[in-house]
Amino acid sequence: MRNLLLLPLTLVIATPVWADETTDRLAEIAHFFQDATVLNGPLVVDCTLSGGTQTTCFSITVKAEPQAYQPGPWCPTSITDTADAGGIWLQDGVAHDVDGDFIANLSTFYSDDGWQLYDPETGEVRVTDTQTSCEAAARPDVDPEYNNYCVQCLPEYMDDDASMTYVIPLYPQEADEPNPPNFSGAGIAFNGVRLDGPAPVADILAAHTVAPFDDCGGHVNTHVGYHYHAVTDCLDDSPVSAADAPQIGIAMDGHAIYTALLVDGTAPVGLDQCNGHFDETLGYHYHAGEAGSNAILPCLTAQAGCASEEAGQTCDASARPPRP
Ligand SMILES: [Zn+2]
Numbered sequence: 001m002r003n004l005l006l007l008p009l010t011l012v013i014a015t016p017v018w019a020d021e022t023t024d025r026l027a028e029i030a031h032f033f034q035d036a037t038v039l040n041g042p043l044v045v046d047c048t049l050s051g052g053t054q055t056t057c058f059s060i061t062v063k064a065e066p067q068a069y070q071p072g073p074w075c076p077t078s079i080t081d082t083a084d085a086g087g088i089w090l091q092d093g094v095a096h097d098v099d100g101d102f103i104a105n106l107s108t109f110y111s112d113d114g115w116q117l118y119d120p121e122t123g124e125v126r127v128t129d130t131q132t133s134c135e136a137a138a139r140p141d142v143d144p145e146y147n148n149y150c151v152q153c154l155p156e157y158m159d160d161d162a163s164m165t166y167v168i169p170l171y172p173q174e175a176d177e178p179n180p181p182n183f184s185g186a187g188i189a190f191n192g193v194r195l196d197g198p199a200p201v202a203d204i205l206a207a208h209t210v211a212p213f214d215d216c217g218g219h220v221n222t223h224v225g226y227h228y229h230a231v232t233d234c235l236d237d238s239p240v241s242a243a244d245a246p247q248i249g250i251a252m253d254g255h256a257i258y259t260a261l262l263v264d265g266t267a268p269v270g271l272d273q274c275n276g277h278f279d280e281t282l283g284y285h286y287h288a289g290e291a292g293s294n295a296i297l298p299c300l301t302a303q304a305g306c307a308s309e310e311a312g313q314t315c316d317a318s319a320r321p322p323r324p
């Protein structure tokens with residue numbers, strides 16, 4: 001008799017109200033990443049966010065390989081090359097084509113005679129064309145041997161099983177103050193590519209190197225693979241759109257990220273210091289910075305989750321020291 005009485009109660013406990021909501025949210029997230037190369041997830045996991053809040057996150061493991069296009073090119077090979085042969089470089093809010101002219105004119109562009117990125121006899125551009133040279137040149141303290149190089153790492157330098165796992169709150173949790181996206185990056189694009197924090201342009205330029213992004217705003221480092229420092233129209237074709245803008249990604253704090261401009265070509269109004277604002281339909285959300293800004297998001301307003309090259313880790317974003 002007692003068991004019979006307990007039975008309905010057990011059923012009620014097994015399907016609490018939040019379960020439906022979580023299932024719906026997870027289905028939304030799976031739909032958003034339908035064009036990504038997903039190795040695992042999205043799954044619901046426990047997590048500790050950057051501000052110490054323990055909550056529920058989704059975890060998704062992806063390969064940084066966009067399905068809609070082939071990443072590259074980055075560095076042109078000759079100072080006579082046209083823009084097709086190279087990517088872009090961001091300076092003073094503008095995305096410049098890295099073509100042969102750009103390489104040839106760097107000393108004028110930066111008013112610094114120390115630039116010599118090409119062989120003056122042949123016009124050949126000095127490109128880091130091996131994994132060893134790209135890793136040495138991409139270090140924060142650039143190997144002096146690779147001063148005056150156009151720096152590129154190729155996707156094929158990545159291990160076949162390289163992946164990134166993102167653990168992001170299902171629902172954003174308030175932070176005491178906005179934080180720079182310095183450790184985990186800004187977020188993840190719908191195609192599974194990391195939306196990174198700003199590229200360390202000052203360090204790169206100090207070594208008389210440029211590390212171009214392809215026309216989609218991405219380049220490769222051998223830790224996280226292909227990742228974006230700028231959002232361009234390559235991400236316009238999202239599976240999820242609001243009335244006035246496509247959603248290009250999910251930020252590490254769980255808020256949605258939309259394109260820099262609205263579909264009518266106007267800029268969103270009333271953005272805060274992190275490029276976020278509130279509207280009745282979408283709630284609080286971000287708009288990516290303009291491609292030339294070198295800041296997809298200048299900061300995150302809520303607590304960030306984790307991004308890791310290793311799958312299956314428990315996320316404790318509060319335990320991580322800020323990246324220098
Ligand atoms: Zn980078």
Ligand SMILES: [Zn+2]
Binds near residue numbers: 258287
């Ligand atoms: Zn908006």
